[in-house]
Amino acid sequence: TEYTVSVDAAGTGPEISEHMYGVFFEDINRAADGGLYAELVQNRSFEYDPADNAAYTGLTGWAPHSGDPRVVDDDGRLNERNRRYLRLDLPAGVINAGYNSGIRVERGERYDFSVWARTTAGSTPLSAALTDPAGRALADPLRIAVRGDGWAKYTGTFTARAASINGRLLVRGEGGGTLSLDMVSLFPRDTFKNRPNGMRRDLAEKIAALDPGFVRFPGGCLVNTGSHHGYEAPDFERRRSYQWKDTIGPVETRATNANFWGYNQSYGLGYYEYFQFTEDVGAMPLPVVPALVTGCGQNQATDDPALLARHIQDTLDLIEFANGPVSSTWGAKRAEMGHPEPFGLTHIGIGNEENLPDEFFARFVQFRAAIEERYPDVTVISNSGPDDTGGTFDRLWQLNREAGVDMVDEHYYNSPAWFLQNNERYDGYDRAGPKVFLGEYASQDNRFRNALAEAAYMTGLERNADVVRLASYAPLLANEDYVQWRPDMIWFNNRASWGSASYEVQKLFMNNVGDRVVPSEATGTPSTLEPITGAVGLSTWGTSAAYDDVRVTAADGTALFADDFSGTDDAWTPIAGQGSWSVVDGRYVQSDAAAENTMVAAGDPAWRDYDLSVKATKLSG
Ligand code: AHR
Numbered sequence: 001t002e003y004t005v006s007v008d009a010a011g012t013g014p015e016i017s018e019h020m021y022g023v024f025f026e027d028i029n030r031a032a033d034g035g036l037y038a039e040l041v042q043n044r045s046f047e048y049d050p051a052d053n054a055a056y057t058g059l060t061g062w063a064p065h066s067g068d069p070r071v072v073d074d075d076g077r078l079n080e081r082n083r084r085y086l087r088l089d090l091p092a093g094v095i096n097a098g099y100n101s102g103i104r105v106e107r108g109e110r111y112d113f114s115v116w117a118r119t120t121a122g123s124t125p126l127s128a129a130l131t132d133p134a135g136r137a138l139a140d141p142l143r144i145a146v147r148g149d150g151w152a153k154y155t156g157t158f159t160a161r162a163a164s165i166n167g168r169l170l171v172r173g174e175g176g177g178t179l180s181l182d183m184v185s186l187f188p189r190d191t192f193k194n195r196p197n198g199m200r201r202d203l204a205e206k207i208a209a210l211d212p213g214f215v216r217f218p219g220g221c222l223v224n225t226g227s228h229h230g231y232e233a234p235d236f237e238r239r240r241s242y243q244w245k246d247t248i249g250p251v252e253t254r255a256t257n258a259n260f261w262g263y264n265q266s267y268g269l270g271y272y273e274y275f276q277f278t279e280d281v282g283a284m285p286l287p288v289v290p291a292l293v294t295g296c297g298q299n300q301a302t303d304d305p306a307l308l309a310r311h312i313q314d315t316l317d318l319i320e321f322a323n324g325p326v327s328s329t330w331g332a333k334r335a336e337m338g339h340p341e342p343f344g345l346t347h348i349g350i351g352n353e354e355n356l357p358d359e360f361f362a363r364f365v366q367f368r369a370a371i372e373e374r375y376p377d378v379t380v381i382s383n384s385g386p387d388d389t390g391g392t393f394d395r396l397w398q399l400n401r402e403a404g405v406d407m408v409d410e411h412y413y414n415s416p417a418w419f420l421q422n423n424e425r426y427d428g429y430d431r432a433g434p435k436v437f438l439g440e441y442a443s444q445d446n447r448f449r450n451a452l453a454e455a456a457y458m459t460g461l462e463r464n465a466d467v468v469r470l471a472s473y474a475p476l477l478a479n480e481d482y483v484q485w486r487p488d489m490i491w492f493n494n495r496a497s498w499g500s501a502s503y504e505v506q507k508l509f510m511n512n513v514g515d516r517v518v519p520s521e522a523t524g525t526p527s528t529l530e531p532i533t534g535a536v537g538l539s540t541w542g543t544s545a546a547y548d549d550v551r552v553t554a555a556d557g558t559a560l561f562a563d564d565f566s567g568t569d570d571a572w573t574p575i576a577g578q579g580s581w582s583v584v585d586g587r588y589v590q591s592d593a594a595a596e597n598t599m600v601a602a603g604d605p606a607w608r609d610y611d612l613s614v615k616a617t618k619l620s621g
Pocket of ligand 1 (some may be wrong): 028
């Protein structure tokens with residue numbers, strides 16, 4: 001077969017935004033603490049709480065070395081937002097084991113230790129040691145004299161003389177009386193761009209190597225963390241939505257919070273660090289703020305005008321924090337943190353995957369009106385709901401269109417076949433309607449064929465660059481020992497990081513953004529693609545899910561597969577590491593919160609048509 005591609009070199013297609021391809025950073029899969037945020041101590045402020053994760057206690061991440069260390073919350077606390085601390089009746093000590101297999105220590109590197117402490121003994125000798133699990137020293141220990149019963153910060157630096165991937169940090173007090181500790185921190189001196197309180201170098205460099213046009217942050221479902229009530233919870237309570245003001249200022253004054261994805265978030269990586277990082281990788285910042293409607297399966301809308309007004313004001317303040325002069329209230333805070341120059345925010349997202357369309361939109365228009373009045377040059381991004389199979393998606397698009405919204409955030413996770421089939425998705429989008437920010441997409445696995453399908457699909461995004469102005473694969477990062485969602489673009493543990501095949505595709509596109517589409521036509525393109533082997537994905541996340549009566553039908557209506565799960569069923573095979581499923585009382589039940597669950601019906605010769613549709617009764621989850 002001959003294939004011909006004709007290019008109209010003189011023709012002019014749509015202009016491609018220099019920001020077209022970017023990244024979406026969400027603190028999912030422990031992407032922040034234990035990931036991009038370079039802090040090596042887990043639970044440094046003893047704030048882990050069962051409300052974050054039922055398995056937590058204030059001592060999670062820590063083990064007693066000697067004595068009876070206790071986490072207390074009383075009037076002696078460091079401050080009102082950092083309420084718990086560790087009390088040691090001396091002599092006593094504790095050991096922190098970091099994340100993954102432990103603290104990674106590189107020979108010859110320096111590690112900055114700091115701790116807030118006070119003592120009832122007048123003066124207490126405190127020692128800090130970096131060791132391997134057997135207690136063998138990896139560096140000379142630090143010896144610090146803690147003086148007086150008022151909180152003060154003490155610091156020291158280790159220089160490692162041996163390497164380890166399972167290091168431990170031992171902190172011990174000698175003598176008598178009581179030693180109180182909080183904010184026990186260990187930071188590699190070697191961070192990305194050598195920023196204090198900075199980013200882990202290898203991960204940040206992998207992101208920087210993409211040359212992203214923008215960074216969307218901080219989530220995702222994370223933005224709407226917690227329940228309806230969480231929006232107004234006092235700032236030391238758990239399950240408060242992600243509120244940017246909680247995340248700035250000195251790290252010891254940032255309240256920690258429950259993360260939507262089931263762990264504690266320290267906010268050490270907060271809004272200032274996000275903006276700084278975005279600038280460091282040469283990208284445009286694109287923050288997303290909560291809209292007081294919880295998407296992501298929670299489906300609640302806050303009906304409190306005063307609270308809504310406060311969130312709208314917080315959003316205006318955020319824009320001032322990013323762009324305002326140093327003479328403004330929030331511009332001054334940015335300058336205090338070290339960045340007098342504005343960060344140059346031009347786009348902001350309101351809400352994430354809102355599946356109460358009318359409730360969301362009623363709030364969105366109020367955010368938009370307030371922002372446009374004060375900052376007419378900022379593009380306010382709406383969203384299209386959690387899926388594109390109708391319902392919320394159609395209704396929200398209708399509302400967005402009618403209200404002349406500038407840009408709409410779309411999300412979808414589909415099979416590679418879907419991406420191959422839907423290359424023309426945007427060819428028919430209304431050129432006069434809202435522009436598209438494809439804020440999240442991925443084909444459901446981390447194999448080469450997924451990357452290939454995404455690359456093919458991206459040619460369709462680019463061909464429609466007049467409609468699709470921004471696009472980001474999601475999620476960006478996954479710590480291999482704490483995975484809530486897959487596939488992911490970059491994987492890591494405490495010692496290494498590696499890009500998926502999808503990472504290479506993203507890099508290819510991001511590093512080669514054109515100015516303009518050149519019209520082209522291809523002939524001889526194969527009209528049929530190789531058969532797929534019969535994988536059908538029922539994608540689910542969050543808590544448990546159950547299905548009944550699953551039917552798979554070809555495009556011509558032929559029934560290919562049906563199962564009502566009335567008996568034990570071996571036709572369905574969960575992919576290794578992607579959750580476990582079982583047949584219980586005539587239902588197909590997902591028994592854990594894995595992200596993707598692909599079920600395979602083996603050896604069905606009819607399964608050769610890409611136009612499959614899957615219909616299932618979803619019973620829960
Ligand atoms: O990217 C992972 C999650 O997928 C995001 O948090 C959410 O917006 C979407 O459902």
